[in-house]
Amino acid sequence: MAVETVYRSSRDPERLFMDKAEADRHDKMLELAERLSEVLSRAVPSLNETQAEEAGIFMARHRDLFAKAFRNNPDALSELDEQ
């Protein structure tokens, strides 16, 4: 037996990481997902909570592609079709 250091995001305490950088990436992804879900819920009031959450998580997981799409290249999103 030995003591181990593990890391987690306070936004998702169940998920533990051995690697701090990975925990940090997960936390940043969840932060973005939350903000996206909030603004989408306000912009499209008919969305239920689950839909807003799913949309936020999905976009946050693919943040690099969406960053490209919003900057100047909507076609960047085609990569999602191939996954």
Place this chain on the structure above:
Amino acid sequence: MAVETVYRSSRDPERLFMDKAEADRHDKMLELAERLSEVLSRAVPSLNETQAEEAGIFMARHRDLFAKAFRNNPDALSELDEQ
């Protein structure tokens, strides 16, 4: 009477612009909105067509803020609360 040049996006033929650059911006916004609606519909199958469209248009109208949010600054979306 005189002949005038007006411009429109083939994605939205009803909306006419006197300024070509403005028509071009409108077309680009709609292109991004369409792509966003498509990927969201696939990612969140419970969305109906109107919801996906509204979400796509909303994000495309605010593309600069979303570009910042996806790049590295989720707080950029706070500006939407002030509008």
